[in-house]
Amino acid sequence: MKLSNISSIHSLSSPLPLQISKDALELLQTKFNIGPELWDLTSTFGNKPLGAAAAEGAMRVQQGPNGIQGISFLSSGGPLLFTVTNRLSESSYRFTFPVTGGPGRWTIRQAGIFHRQDTKNLQNLWVFFHAGRGTAMEKELDAFASRSHVNLSTDTSWFTLHQIALTSCLGGWRSYVEHLGNKVDKYVSLQSARICETL
C-alpha cells in the first residue's frame, strides 16, 4: 500500500511565532521518530530572518535518529556523488525568500521542508512549515492533498511536492534583486544630479 503523510503547518507571517506549540512539535517528533533537524527547521520562525543565520538552512540528507543510513554523501572535492545505501532516506531544508505584496512592496519569508521516504514500502512523510494562510505553497499543497493519490508513484510525489517548494519559494528572487537594483540606480542618478548642480 502506498501511503503519504503530509503535514502542512503555517504561521500567519514569519515575523510572528509559528503557530505550533513546543508540545505539538515534540509530539510530531516523537510520533514519527524525527531527529533534531525538525527544531533546526523551525528555529528561525518567530523572528524576522536574521542576517547572522543567512548561511543556515541548506539541504541535509542524513542518518535518521534510529540509525537509518539513508544516503551517503561522498564529496571529495569533485562533483557531488550520492549513493542510496538503504531503503530509507530523510532530507530537510529551509528556504528564506522574498515575496511581493504589491508594486514596490517586498518582505522576506521562510519555509521549512522535511521529507522521509521509504523506498521499500513506498511510505512518505512530508512536513511543511510555512508562513501565512493562503500562500502559494498552501494552495498547491491543498490541491495536491485533495487529489486522489492512492496510486501515486514515489517518484511522482517526490517531483510534485519538492516542485511545489521550488515554484512557491523561488519565483520572486529575480524581481526582488531587480527592485533593489532600480532603487539604487535611482538614488545614484539623483545624487549625481545634485553634485552637478553644486559644481
Added chain:
Amino acid sequence: MNGTNRSHQFGGTLSFIDGSINNTTKGQGDGNLADIHDTRNRLLDLPSRLMTTLDTLQKLEAVSRAFSSQQGNKENDFGKLATSALYYKEHLEPLVKGVDIIKEKVKDTLNMVIGPFIPDHKRRT
C-alpha cells in the same frame, strides 16, 4: 492570540516595511539617505541566502539523479525534479553577482555622499 490581534500585528509589520520604502518617493535629504541605508542592509545577507539556496538546489538535483538512475524506466519523475532543480540553480546563480554589483554601487554612492568611513582613532583633528 486571536486572529484580529495577529492581523493587527501583521499589518503593523507591513506598515513598517512600507514606511521605509515610501521614503524613496519622498526624495528628500535624510529620508533618502535612510532609505539607501535600508537597501544596503537588505543587500548584506542576500549573497549568503542565495548561496544557501543554491547549495540546497545542488543537493536536491544530485539526490534526484541518484534516485532516477535506480529506476528501471529512463523517463521518471526523479529525473524531472533533477532538471527542475538545475533550472532554478541556473536561474538564481547570476543574481549572486548582480547583488555584489548593486552593493558596490551603494558603497560608492554612500562614500560620495557622506564620505568613507574612517575610524575615530585615524581621524585628523
